[in-house]
Amino acid sequence: MTYTLITGASGGIGQALASKLAAKKHNLVLVARSAEKLALLSQQLQADYGVQVTFIAADLSKPDAPHHIYSKTQKHNWEIDLLVNNAGIGSGGEFATLSLQSELDLLQLNNASLVAMTHLFLQPMRERRKGQIINVASMTAFMPVPYMATYAASKVFVRSFTEALTEECKPYGIDVLLFAPGLTRTNFNEAAGINNEKAVGLSSDYKTADAQTPDEVAQELVEALAAKKRFHVAGSKNRFGARLLTLLPNAMIAQYMASSYQKKLAKTAN
Numbered sequence: 076m077t078y079t080l081i082t083g084a085s086g087g088i089g090q091a092l093a094s095k096l097a098a099k100k101h102n103l104v105l106v107a108r109s110a111e112k113l114a115l116l117s118q119q120l121q122a123d124y125g126v127q128v129t130f131i132a133a134d135l136s137k138p139d140a141p142h143h144i145y146s147k148t149q150k151h152n153w154e155i156d157l158l159v160n161n162a163g164i165g166s167g168g169e170f171a172t173l174s175l176q177s178e179l180d181l182l183q184l185n186n187a188s189l190v191a192m193t194h195l196f197l198q199p200m201r202e203r204r205k206g207q208i209i210n211v212a213s214m215t216a217f218m219p220v221p222y223m224a225t226y227a228a229s230k231v232f233v234r235s236f237t238e239a240l241t242e243e244c245k246p247y248g249i250d251v252l253l254f255a256p257g258l259t260r261t262n263f264n265e266a267a268g269i270n271n272e273k274a275v276g277l278s279s280d281y282k283t284a285d286a287q288t289p290d291e292v293a294q295e296l297v298e299a300l301a302a303k304k305r306f307h308v309a310g311s312k313n314r315f316g317a318r319l320l321t322l323l324p325n326a327m328i329a330q331y332m333a334s335s336y337q338k339k340l341a342k343t344a345n
């Protein structure tokens with residue numbers, strides 16, 4: 076039986092995507108750390124849509140997690156024909172003041188585990204000469220972001236890695252999609268420790284900034300997948316912004332972003 080595996084499916088964009096794909100009759104393997112949330116969601120999706128939904132609780136900031144997930148799917152003969160590398164975490168604030176371990180864990184989750192999951196699940200897809208992989212990046216994949224330096228750099232990696240992989244996978248009939256959401260109202264800020272003040276500085280405050288809902292973003296992802304796109308930025312304003320960003324020098328963007336953050340923080344302090 077074929078399955079779609081979604082990482083980061085216990086909330087936010089991943090959960091919204093799981094519902095949309097279950098409605099389209101995809102059998103699902105859901106991955107995240109929160110076993111209870113995954114168990115509940117699996118039961119609900121199975122009942123609502125009559126598809127097979129199973130889950131693997133795993134912490135993808137640990138290097139052995141991708142192998143554990145892959146072995147489990149092999150053991151149960153769950154053939155993964157669509158892999159969605161969506162799990163990710165952010166961080167915000169002055170780099171030197173952030174916990175080094177948290178920054179390294181972020182890279183393990185956003186980059187190393189994404190590479191490992193892709194490598195592992197690509198092998199059987201190549202043998203079958205069929206499969207789809209979606210890597211979730213961000214608008215930050217198009218720019219350096221002072222005060223969100225490590226997260227933005229991690230998404231630049233996802234963008235470059237995925238765009239290169241798309242071409243390598245073409246001869247094997249495997250479609251690879253780079254999906255870049257803009258600001259989306261999820262648990263992202265809270266999980267990243269981006270408090271109100273930092274969120275204002277980064278123009279990512281859900282109360283004031285223009286943000287999409289996880290449902291809207293997941294809908295765009297499903298449509299991009301159906302259209303076999305290689306690249307999609309969610310939201311029309313973000314698409315325009317991403318185009319503009321590729322035309323501007325990175326140094327100019329970084330300077331502007333740093334000064335904007337500093338001014339906004341100074342304002343909130345007064």
Ligand SMILES: NC(=O)c1ccc[n+]([C@@H]2O[C@H](COP(=O)([O-])OP(=O)(O)OC[C@H]3O[C@@H](n4cnc5c(N)ncnc54)[C@H](OP(=O)(O)O)[C@@H]3O)[C@@H](O)[C@H]2O)c1
Binds near residue numbers: 082083258260266
């Ligand atoms: N929200 C935005 O504004 C935004 C914008 C651009 C891009 N994105 C990207 O979109 C993706 C989804 O983010 P989201 O906004 O939906 O955030 P979210 O609401 O915080 O959801 C993140 C998901 O990843 C899982 N996760 C976090 N750490 C994990 C770990 N160590 N191991 C396994 N799973 C882990 C979480 O589940 P558990 O806590 O249960 O593990 C949750 O299911 C991320 O790659 C993010 O970078 C988000």
